[in-house]
Each structure stands twice: as C-alpha cells, then as structure tokens.
Amino acid sequence: MSKFQSNNQDYFKPENINSFIELIEKEESKKLFNIVKDFHPSEIAYYIQAFSENHRKKFIATLANDFDPSILVELEPNFLEKIIDEFDLIVLSRAINELNSDDAASIINLLDLGRKNKILSKISSKNRISIEDNLSYKENSAGRLMQSEIVKIPIDLNVGHVIDFLRKKKKNLPEVFYDLFVIDSDDILVGTVTLSKVICSSRIKKISQIMKKNHESIHASIDQEEVADIFRKRNLTSLAVVNDKKKLLGVINVDDVVDVIDTEAEEDLLKLAGVGEQSFYGAILSISKARFTWLFFNLIAAFVAAYVIKNFEETIQKFALLAALMPVIASMGGCSGTQSLTTAVRAIAMKQLTWSNAFRSTGKEVLVGFLNGFIFSLGSFIITFFWFDDFKLSFVIAISLLLNLIFGSFFGAFIPIMLSRFGIDPAFASGAFVITLTDIIGFLMFLTLASIYLI
Amino acid sequence: MSKFQSNNQDYFKPENINSFIELIEKEESKKLFNIVKDFHPSEIAYYIQAFSENHRKKFIATLANDFDPSILVELEPNFLEKIIDEFDLIVLSRAINELNSDDAASIINLLDLGRKNKILSKISSKNRISIEDNLSYKENSAGRLMQSEIVKIPIDLNVGHVIDFLRKKKKNLPEVFYDLFVIDSDDILVGTVTLSKVICSSRIKKISQIMKKNHESIHASIDQEEVADIFRKRNLTSLAVVNDKKKLLGVINVDDVVDVIDTEAEEDLLKLAGVGEQSFYGAILSISKARFTWLFFNLIAAFVAAYVIKNFEETIQKFALLAALMPVIASMGGCSGTQSLTTAVRAIAMKQLTWSNAFRSTGKEVLVGFLNGFIFSLGSFIITFFWFDDFKLSFVIAISLLLNLIFGSFFGAFIPIMLSRFGIDPAFASGAFVITLTDIIGFLMFLTLASIYLI
Numbered sequence: 045m046s047k048f049q050s051n052n053q054d055y056f057k058p059e060n061i062n063s064f065i066e067l068i069e070k071e072e073s074k075k076l077f078n079i080v081k082d083f084h085p086s087e088i089a090y091y092i093q094a095f096s097e098n099h100r101k102k103f104i105a106t107l108a109n110d111f112d113p114s115i116l117v118e119l120e121p122n123f124l125e126k127i128i129d130e131f132d133l134i135v136l137s138r139a140i141n142e143l144n145s146d147d148a149a150s151i152i153n154l155l156d157l158g159r160k161n162k163i164l165s166k167i168s169s170k171n172r173i174s175i176e177d178n179l180s181y182k183e184n185s186a187g188r189l190m191q192s193e194i195v196k197i198p199i200d201l202n203v204g205h206v207i208d209f210l211r212k213k214k215k216n217l218p219e220v221f222y223d224l225f226v227i228d229s230d231d232i233l234v235g236t237v238t239l240s241k242v243i244c245s246s247r248i249k250k251i252s253q254i255m256k257k258n259h260e261s262i263h264a265s266i267d268q269e270e271v272a273d274i275f276r277k278r279n280l281t282s283l284a285v286v287n288d289k290k291k292l293l294g295v296i297n298v299d300d301v302v303d304v305i306d307t308e309a310e311e312d313l314l315k316l317a318g319v320g321e322q323s324f325y326g327a328i329l330s331i332s333k334a335r336f337t338w339l340f341f342n343l344i345a346a347f348v349a350a351y352v353i354k355n356f357e358e359t360i361q362k363f364a365l366l367a368a369l370m371p372v373i374a375s376m377g378g379c380s381g382t383q384s385l386t387t388a389v390r391a392i393a394m395k396q397l398t399w400s401n402a403f404r405s406t407g408k409e410v411l412v413g414f415l416n417g418f419i420f421s422l423g424s425f426i427i428t429f430f431w432f433d434d435f436k437l438s439f440v441i442a443i444s445l446l447l448n449l450i451f452g453s454f455f456g457a458f459i460p461i462m463l464s465r466f467g468i469d470p471a472f473a474s475g476a477f478v479i480t481l482t483d484i485i486g487f488l489m490f491l492t493l494a495s496i497y498l499i
Numbered sequence: 500m501s502k503f504q505s506n507n508q509d510y511f512k513p514e515n516i517n518s519f520i521e522l523i524e525k526e527e528s529k530k531l532f533n534i535v536k537d538f539h540p541s542e543i544a545y546y547i548q549a550f551s552e553n554h555r556k557k558f559i560a561t562l563a564n565d566f567d568p569s570i571l572v573e574l575e576p577n578f579l580e581k582i583i584d585e586f587d588l589i590v591l592s593r594a595i596n597e598l599n600s601d602d603a604a605s606i607i608n609l610l611d612l613g614r615k616n617k618i619l620s621k622i623s624s625k626n627r628i629s630i631e632d633n634l635s636y637k638e639n640s641a642g643r644l645m646q647s648e649i650v651k652i653p654i655d656l657n658v659g660h661v662i663d664f665l666r667k668k669k670k671n672l673p674e675v676f677y678d679l680f681v682i683d684s685d686d687i688l689v690g691t692v693t694l695s696k697v698i699c700s701s702r703i704k705k706i707s708q709i710m711k712k713n714h715e716s717i718h719a720s721i722d723q724e725e726v727a728d729i730f731r732k733r734n735l736t737s738l739a740v741v742n743d744k745k746k747l748l749g750v751i752n753v754d755d756v757v758d759v760i761d762t763e764a765e766e767d768l769l770k771l772a773g774v775g776e777q778s779f780y781g782a783i784l785s786i787s788k789a790r791f792t793w794l795f796f797n798l799i800a801a802f803v804a805a806y807v808i809k810n811f812e813e814t815i816q817k818f819a820l821l822a823a824l825m826p827v828i829a830s831m832g833g834c835s836g837t838q839s840l841t842t843a844v845r846a847i848a849m850k851q852l853t854w855s856n857a858f859r860s861t862g863k864e865v866l867v868g869f870l871n872g873f874i875f876s877l878g879s880f881i882i883t884f885f886w887f888d889d890f891k892l893s894f895v896i897a898i899s900l901l902l903n904l905i906f907g908s909f910f911g912a913f914i915p916i917m918l919s920r921f922g923i924d925p926a927f928a929s930g931a932f933v934i935t936l937t938d939i940i941g942f943l944m945f946l947t948l949a950s951i952y953l954i
Binding site: 059062218239479 | 513514516537539541542545548665666672673675676677693694696698701713730731732733735736753756758761767769771774779783784786790791794795797798800801802804805806808809813816819821822824825827831834841842845846851852856863866867870871875878882904935938942
C-alpha cells in the first residue's frame with residue numbers, strides 16, 4: 045500500500061485500470077464517472093494515456109461536459125496533439141477560458157486553424173490577447189513558459205493597503221500565488237516580496253521597506269533550460285519575466301519548471317541512447333522513425349568497421365582465433381567510452397563542466413581509463429594466457445585493451461566538450477557514436493598488432 | 500550575455516574563475532572577498548567545487564568567519580563529504596544552528612564522531628532534537644527530506660487570529676513558507692491552507708471554512724522517488740509529512756524536491772551507462788572504482804562471446820570474411836536494444852510504464868524492432884551483395900540482422916520491466932548488459948546460419 049494519502053483515498057493505483065476497462069466494456073459509464081470524479085486530474089490523465097483508442101474514446105464521452113480542463117494540461121503534449129480532435133469544441137473552449145494563459149496557449153497551439161479560430165472568436169478579448177502574446181514568443185523560451193496572471197503591487201503602498209487590495213480583488217487573482225511583484229508607475233519591476241513576508245509584517249510597514257530590491261528577473265527570450273538552471277541554483281518558487289526595458293510581463297512558477305527539468309533530463313537520456321524525439325505514448329511508426337537515424341549511422345559505421353577488418357582477411361585466415369578475441373577489445377573500449385561520455389554530458393547539462401575546466405576533466409577521464417585499463421588488461425592477459433597458453437597473443441590482447449580503454453575515455457569526454465564548445469548539443473554525441481569509434485580503433489589496433497607479432 | 504539578472508549583476512559567469520585564481524595567487528584576499536560577498540551561495544559553491552585543492556583552501560580561508568552556511572548546502576554532498584574537514588568548528592556550528600533541520604542534519608551526518616559530538620554539545624537542545632529526529636529516518640525517505648520548521652495553525656482560529664499570530668511569532672517562523680498546516684488539539688493534521696487564500700479572505704472567516712479538507716500528506720517512511728512523483732503529478736509547492744497516526748511531523752518544500760528529481764535523473768542516466776555511484780567532483784580513484792563493476796561484467800561477458808565465436812573457428816578459417824561482417828550484426832542489435840532499454844527505463848521512472856501495460860509496451864517495441872529491422876536488413880542485403888557479389892552471404896546477413904534487431908528491442912523492453920516487477924531497480928540493467936546479450940546472440944545466430952548455408 046502506498047503511504048501517500050489524499051485524505052483517506054490512497055495515492056493512485058495504476059492497476060485499477062483493469063476494473064475501469066471492465067466498466068467501460070459493460071457500458072456502466074455512470075458508475076465509472078462516480079469513481080473517477082474525485083481523482084486528481086493527473087491520475088485521470090494517466091488512465092486516458094494508458095487506455096486503448098476504443099476505451100479512451102468511450103471514457104472521454106463518459107466525462108463529456110464535466111471534463112475538467114486541467115486534465116488536458118496533465119496529458120503529455122505529444123499525446124494530446126495526437127488525440128485533440130477527440131474533444132469537442134465546448135470542452136476545449138471552456139479549457140481555454142479557465143486555464144492560465146501559458147496552458148491555454150499550449151493547447152490552442154495544437155489545434156488546426158479552423159478550430160483554433162472558432163475558439164478564439166468565442167473567448168474574451170483579454171484572454172485572447174494574452175494567448176496571442178504567449179504564442180508570439182519562441183518555443184521553449186521563458187516567454188512561452190510564463191503565465192500573464194500575476195499579482196502586481198505599486199511601490200507606494202503599505203502592507204495594510206496590499207492586504208485590502210488582495211481581499212477586494214480576489215476574484216481576479218490567480219488561484220494560488222507565492223510572491224508579489226512590485227512595480228513603479230511605468231510597470232517597471234522594482235522589487236519582489238514573498239507572501240510570508242507581507243503577512244508577517246505590520247499593516248503600516250511600507251512595501252518598499254520589506255521588498256527584496258536585489259530581486260531576480262529573467263528576459264522573456266531566454267531558453268527554458270537556463271530558466272530551469274536558475275530555479276535549481278537559487279531555490280526559487282517563482283521568477284518574474286521582463287522585457288528589454290524591464291517591464292514586467294509575467295511569472296514562471298516552479299511547477300512549470302519541474303516539467304522542464306523532467307523534459308530536459310529525458311531528452312538528454314534519449315539522445316544519448318540514440319533515440320530521437322519520441323514519446324512513450326507515440327505511435328509505432330513515429331517511434332520507429334525517431335530511432336531510424338541512429339540505426340542508419342550505426343549501419344554505415346558498422347560497415348566501415350567491416351571494411352577495416354576485411355583488410356586483415358589473410359591474417360584472420362591464418363589465425364582464426366583473432367576473430368574470437370576481437371570483440372573483447374571493441375566492447376571494453378565501448379563500455380569505457382560510454383561511461384566517460386555519459387558523465388561528461390550530464391556534467392555539461394548541470395553546468396558543472398564548462399570550457400574553463402574542460403582540459404582538467406578530460407585529463408581526469410584519461411587517467412580513470414588508464415587505471416581501469418591497466419587492471420583489465422592484466423585480467424585479460426591472465427585469462428587469455430590460461431585459455432590459449434600463448435604469451436604473445438596474451439600480450440597483444442593486453443596492450444590493445446589498455447589502449448582502447450584510454451581512447452574510449454578520452455573520446456567519451458572530449459567529443460561532448462568540443463561539441464558544446466561549438467554550440468552543438470553535446471548529447472547529440474550519442475553512445476552509438478563513441479561505441480563505433482572505439483570499435484573501429486579497437487579492431488584496427490588489435491589486428492595490426494596481431495599481424496605484426498603473431499603471424 | 501546572459502539575460503538573467505539579479506538587479507544589475509549578470510547571472511554568474513563560470514569563466515570568472517580565472518580572474519579569481521589570479522587574485523588568490525596574488526594573495527589579494529580582501530579584493531576577492533569584496534567581489535564574491537554579494538554572490539548567491541550556489542555561485543560561490545560552484546567556484547569552490549571548480550578550484551584546485553590549493554586554491555580552494557585559500558579561498559575558504561579568505562571567507563573565514565563570514566562564510567555563509569548556505570554555501571555548504573549548495574555544495575554537492577559527495578564533494579562536501581570529501582572536504583568537510585577543511586572547515587573549522589566555528590563555521591560548522593554556526594551552520595548547524597542557522598540552517599533548517601534537514602540541511603543541518605545532512606551536514607552533521609558527514610562529520611566524524613568526535614566533531615559531531617563537539618558540535619551537538621554546542622547547539623540548543625531544540626535544534627539537537629530535531630536533527631536527531633531527522634537522522635532517525637531511513638536515508639532517502641520523506642522523513643530525511645522534510646524540515647521540522649513548519650507553520651502549524653489550530654483549527655479553531657479565524658483569519659484575523661492567524662495573521663496576528665504570524666505577526667507576533669515572526670522571529671520563530673521559517674524564513675519563507677507557502678502553506679499553513681491546520682491541526683487539531685492532538686497535533687493531527689486536519690487540513691492545509693495556502694497563504695494566498697488566507698491573505699485574500701476577510702479577518703472573520705474561520706480557517707476551517709477556507710482550508711482544504713481533502714488535503715494531501717505523506718508518511719515519513721516513503722521513498723523520496725515517490726515524493727518527487729507526487730509533487731510532479733500534483734504540482735505541489737509543499738507537502739505535509741505525518742506519522743502512522745497522522746500526527747504532523749514536518750514539511751517538504753518543492754526546492755528540495757527539485758534536487759531529488761535532478762539526483763534521480765542523474766542516477767538513472769549513470770546507471771544505464773554502467774557508471775556506478777560517482778560524483779563529477781569525485782577523486783580519480785573513487786570514480787575508477789565506481790566504473791569498475793560494469794567493466795568487470797563486460798569483460799566476463801566479452802570472453803563468453805569469444806568462447807561462442809571460438810566454436811566456429813573452423814568456419815571462420817574457411818570463410819574469413821565472416822569475421823568482418825560479424826560486428827555489423829552485433830552492433831545493430833546493441834543499438835536497437837539500447838534504444839528500447841532507455842525508453843523503458845525512463846517510462847518506468849516516470850510511472851508511464853507499469854505491469855498493467857507491460858505486455859502491450861513490449862509488443863510495441865518488438866514491432867518497432869521489426870519495422871526498422873526490415874528496412875536495415877534490406878539495406879545490409881544490398882550493401883553486402885554489391886560488395887561481395889554473394890547472394891547466400893547477403894541473405895544470411897539480412898536474416899541475422901532482422902532477428903537481432905527484434906531480439907534487441909525485445910530484451911531492451913522486457914528486462915527492465917521484469918526487474919522492476921521483482922523490485923529490482925530497472926536502471927541496473929545497464930546498457931552494457933543488453934549490448935552483451937545482443938552481441939552473443941548475434942554472433943551465435945550469424946555464425947550458425949553461415950556454417951549451415953555457406954560452408
């Protein structure tokens with residue numbers, strides 16, 4: 045049993061899905077509706093994503109007009125894009141009207157032009173403007189991530205004024221907010237103050253006295269990856285977004301940043317594994333397509349390796365055992381390369397590894413490769429010697445293994461650093477790339493040494 | 500230029516480190532101190548981690564008694580553990596006294612027994628009790644993550660009482676807080692209320708009327724990974740931690756959860772790459788040790804593959820070309836396996852892939868493997884045919900490649916699902932594992948088919 049509780053209801057159980065499918069198949073939509081209506085939107089989103097197409101459509105029809113717009117926000121964007129036509133205009137219009145501007149904009153953005161215009165014509169002009177504003181920013185920028193719903197406070201108020209102001213305006217405020225943004229008469233951001241600071245201060249205290257003057261803000265154009273890094277480093281809950289003139293445009297809250305952190309971590313992970321832009325819920329064809337690129341490069345590279353080996357055809361004919369031992373060298377180099385590569389890519393993403401410590405880090409990786417290389421080349425020397433009782437062969441294995449481990453860790457560290465130096469995403473140096481490189485070098489080295497000393 | 504601004508100071512520049520090192524070497528500590536004193540603790544932590552040992556010691560001495568305890572919290576735990584003896588007892592005691600209980604406990608935990616006891620004897624008994632409480636919970640549990648500094652409100656108050664109470668007690672409250680926790684006379688959690696709700700309600704409103712009764716809470720024993728998942732799914736800013744009787748123990752804030760999300764993502768990434776518990780800032784020896792395990796398994800596995808190939812020694816002697824083409828089959832299978840594996844491990848971590856959709860997902864992966872397998876086996880058929888003009892050889896290549904891609908995606912998906920089913924961390928099925936499996940199967944299949952049809 046999970047020990048997370050929402051009052052008495054246990055945190056959600058994915059295995060419930062089977063009983064839901066049963067209800068859907070028995071057409072007992074009323075019963076199903078009563079079960080899920082108290083669920084958190086993210087849980088309902090989970091089930092929608094896990095159902096088969098047929099069950100999903102029936103389930104969405106069950107919720108019909110009681111469909112909570114927040115569920116749309118909780119659906120994975122790629123998935124929502126695929127199924128958005130299953131929702132009727134009433135549900136979507138209500139969603140656009142009720143959601144925060146950033147969420148509303150990301151949903152509008154998925155619709156085809158016809159439905160988009162139909163919905164935009166139905167909503168208030170204030171909402172329309174903030175949605176259009178949002179969409180005018182670059183994808184993955186702070187401007188897209190921010191919501192325009194924000195609590196602005198003129199600098200000349202005192203705490204009492206602010207509390208009275210909030211009580212009076214509560215209908216027009218965001219549902220939850222943590223920080224107040226202090227502006228001057230030109231809408232320029234001049235400070236921030238946390239709600240806890242306001243509530244703990246006496247009514248006559250001036251806002252200008254309790255606000256944080258050395259406040260943080262971010263330009264609307266900067267990339268969401270940098271936004272996440274700032275939240276992470278500064279432990280922020282919200283961050284003001286401004287334009288060139290420092291005019292306050294909106295706010296980014298930490299829950300949106302958590303999504304960004306998840307997405308960025310996933311992207312790095314998938315790229316390293318040579319998986320392109322895919323979604324777990326994607327269609328088979330689009331997943332196959334996303335993975336095609338790296339398989340393609342890998343095939344070309346593998347045939348290059350084959351070409352290298354083919355040049356040693358005679359050597360192998362004379363000493364077929366070499367064919368058996370070749371993969372040992374290649375796979376150990378690949379393993380060492382992948383380890384260094386992954387470490388470097390992650391450290392670059394976390395801004396631990398930069399150009400200023402690039403050489404020191406690469407040096408460290410090479411030393412690590414040498415240390416383990418030494419131990420494992422000794423190990424493989426011993427195994428080979430006892431297996432084949434051939435000193436020269438064991439020696440060639442040991443030397444090639446040591447060198448390939450060192451090469452692996454060098455390339456693994458150096459390639460992402462150089463890519464990042466030239467503004468290329470370091471995670472693009474997928475594992476397949478480094479593995480191929482160590483394969484080719486390993487084969488070449490081993491077979492060359494073998495043809496010199498063993499034949 | 501970065502467009503994040505802390506008032507007029509630009510967001511931090513890692514390349515500044517060179518000018519700092521210069522100042523340190525010129526012994527101009529006063530100048531350096533004046534530069535960094537307005538920096539955010541996380542930035543100072545960055546430089547401390549990036550300096551060489553010698554520069555670091557001098558830099559810490561420069562800050563001396565003005566050392567801001569929050570810097571300790573921003574240092575990476577593995578790194579702090581390594582260098583904690585460089586701080587003197589005065590700095591550490593002050594840190595323990597000023598920091599929140601969770602942070603204080605994690606620092607105390609790094610000290611040797613002698614220094615630990617010296618510090619514990621110097622701090623207030625209230626602080627000592629909350630630190631000891633914290634350390635009594637399992638590592639990586641909600642109990643360790645929570646801070647005992649929390650704002651509790653008796654249920655019978657109204658908004659006016661609460662505001663007066665907060666104003667009076669402000670010295671004893673956490674520096675920043677977002678939610679108030681409503682308790683009954685037995686300290687049992689009965690509801691939560693956001694600060695924004697309190698501040699927007701009139702003074703005579705009863706807390707019991709505005710609080711969220713269907714509130715969330717979590718048991719102190721649950722794992723931090725599940726905590727992160729709840730914050731992620733429910734977009735929480737803080738979450739109450741309770742014991743078996745629902746007595747309120749503390750609160751977990753979202754900034755601590757961001758650290759957990761980063762750590763968990765990093766762990767999965769590093770494990771998949773066969774890198775054990777290492778830190779980017781770790782010593783060469785400890786990094787080498789962390790990577791040793793998978794290199795060791797890889798060496799054993801590579802020799803098993805060598806043993807498989809050795810059984811086909813005669814076949815290879817007769818047809819040495821096979822040795823050149825073997826790695827094509829193996830590496831394509833490994834590539835496909837890694838893609839499926841990574842997708843599955845990430846989906847399990849994000850709770851998208853569970854036992855209830857395990858079979859459907861595995862089926863999908865196999866289909867993806869089949870689709871790409873078909874295309875690439877056709878491709879390799881053509882390449883081989885034009886290269887060697889040998890229909891039978893091209894056919895054997897194509898069939899082995901297709902089968903190995905299908906096997907790769909099957910194992911890649913199935914192994915982590917099964918591991919997770921039996922409670923083993925699925926990321927433990929490192930890429931090296933799947934690659935080895937597809938290597939061995941690929942060699943076996945290709946060489947068997949070759950010895951049947953080509954010799």
